Amino acid sequence: MPTPTPLTDEQIGTLFKFVKSKYVDFYDVQIELVDHLASEVEQRMAEAPGVTFDAALQQVYRGFGIFGFSDLVEEKQKAVNKQSRVLWWESVKHLFRLPMLIGSLIGGMIVFVGFDSLNPVTFVHTNAVLSCLAVIGIVVYFFKTSPSKKYKLTPLQYSGALYCWNLIHFHPIYFVSKGFIDYYPPEVYSVLVPLLCWASWIGFTASALGYKKLTEECRKQFPLAFA
Amino acid sequence: MIFAAKFDTLETEVYIYAMNNSQLYKGSLTTVILRLLEENGRMYGYEMTQKVKEMTSDEVTINEGALYPALHKLEAEGLLTVEVVPAGNRLRKYYAITPQGQTEAVDRLAELETFIEHMRILLSPQVGRTGAPANLCVRPACVSQWHNANNP
Numbered sequence: 290m291p292t293p294t295p296l297t298d299e300q301i302g303t304l305f306k307f308v309k310s311k312y313v314d315f316y317d318v319q320i321e322l323v324d325h326l327a328s329e330v331e332q333r334m335a336e337a338p339g340v341t342f343d344a345a346l347q348q349v350y351r352g353f354g355i356f357g358f359s360d361l362v363e364e365k366q367k368a369v370n371k372q373s374r375v376l377w378w379e380s381v382k383h384l385f386r387l388p389m390l391i392g393s394l395i396g397g398m399i400v401f402v403g404f405d406s407l408n409p410v411t412f413v414h415t416n417a418v419l420s421c422l423a424v425i426g427i428v429v430y431f432f433k434t435s436p437s438k439k440y441k442l443t444p445l446q447y448s449g450a451l452y453c454w455n456l457i458h459f460h461p462i463y464f465v466s467k468g469f470i471d472y473y474p475p476e477v478y479s480v481l482v483p484l485l486c487w488a489s490w491i492g493f494t495a496s497a498l499g500y501k502k503l504t505e506e507c508r509k510q511f512p513l514a515f516a
Numbered sequence: 517m518i519f520a521a522k523f524d525t526l527e528t529e530v531y532i533y534a535m536n537n538s539q540l541y542k543g544s545l546t547t548v549i550l551r552l553l554e555e556n557g558r559m560y561g562y563e564m565t566q567k568v569k570e571m572t573s574d575e576v577t578i579n580e581g582a583l584y585p586a587l588h589k590l591e592a593e594g595l596l597t598v599e600v601v602p603a604g605n606r607l608r609k610y611y612a613i614t615p616q617g618q619t620e621a622v623d624r625l626a627e628l629e630t631f632i633e634h635m636r637i638l639l640s641p642q643v644g645r646t647g648a649p650a651n652l653c654v655r656p657a658c659v660s661q662w663h664n665a666n667n668p
């Protein structure tokens with residue numbers, strides 16, 4: 290088998306333009322596709338020296354089937370979404386394993402003691418303010434750690450499970466808790482409200498930890514995107 | 517189309533996109549990937565396609581449009597890890613199997629072997645009863661040849 294001649298920087302640039310023109314907007318997918326196209330184009334050009342770069346590229350692209358890269362991009366988004374759910378659940382389990390378990394239990398104790406010491410409505414309002422501040426904090430963290438606009442990354446764009454909790458965190462903390470206080474007797478809501486608040490904080494913390502892990506992994510894999 | 521069986525006919529490469537063929541291979545792609553990574557350590561997508569072609573003497577070609585979604589799915593399930601390293605003037609994404617992936621590979625391979633064994637018995641009932649060689653090829657032509665040779 291003839292040894293392939295590596296493509297030039299200009300040809301690699303053309304491949305990036307090519308995949309972008311086929312609606313592959315995400316940098317992580319682009320680099321994988323460019324490497325694949327480049328490897329195969331190099332091989333084809335080595336096997337048949339008469340074949341031009343453009344002709345070889347078209348031949349290779351045909352190998353992706355009639356839908357081109359669209360199926361691949363769609364499946365990648367689904368996979369990333371699934372991965373984010375796995376990551377969130379792993380983070381929840383992590384919070385219930387030592388040494389994080391100690392922090393989770395202390396957090397739970399603070400919530401229950403806070404509920405006992407404060408008036409139920411004051412407790413709900415205080416918790417709501419804290420949850421708003423936490424959501425603002427996570428949004429600031431999100432903008433500070435997100436990659437540059439030129440390099441969109443699928444894992445950070447489609448991790449719905451990790452963003453979802455941040456959005457709904459306020460809901461159980463405020464509206465559902467208030468509903469419990471309004472409609473249930475004190476002996477029921479005195480258990481339900483702090484328990485719900487604690488569970489919501491656990492979910493929120495798991496989202497934040499999962500997002501942090503995901504960002505670190507992306508930063509390690511694609512340093513250029515964060516430069 | 518997951519795999520395309522490739523034949524050289526009058527110097528023209530003809531890819532057989534038969535639905536039945538694709539269905540046969542469809543469920544095995546992730547097992548093939550896990551097995552490849554288990555045997556060869558870290559690999560990148562194109563390398564896997566070449567390895568499969570080489571191992572099957574160009575008879576089986578992994579379609580790129582199916583390979584990458586399968587790799588991404590396995591990565592999402594935590595069965596593979598990813599490392600991006602520079603390769604000349606571009607970046608290359610290498611996949612490696614995780615310990616969880618190794619366990620999964622053993623299970624899926626055992627499942628696939630059982631399936632092949634059952635198919636062999638079903639395709640040629642004599643195989644199961646008359647102690648045909650375990651390495652008997654399961655292609656209809658081979659089974660038929662073996663059947664004719666053993667049942668004159």
